[in-house]
Amino acid sequence: MTVGQNVQQALAMLKTAAGNFNTFAMETQDSAAQQMYMDFSKQLDQMVGELSIRVEYLENQEPQYKVENMTGQQSSQQQMSGKTKLD
DSSP states (O other), X not given: OOHHXXXXXXXXXXXXXXXXXXXXXXXXXXXXXXXXXXHHHHHHHHHHHHHHHHHHHHHHHOGXXXXXXXXXXXXXXXXXHHHHHHO
């Protein structure tokens, strides 16, 4: 896995965790626990913002790290390999 993929994966995991804490806060009746979960979620949102800036930087420096480009390259390679097998 490349650095770009690792950072993208970490960003996705942070977003998921923040969403989970929001859900926990809404589901609990304990006001202290609600506040704790919301604080955790806010901290993770800040990390998401900072890491998103880093992802943008990586994508600008190394365009191959963009998820869209990687997916497009993979499907292009699959199409090319399929064409050569059929010809």
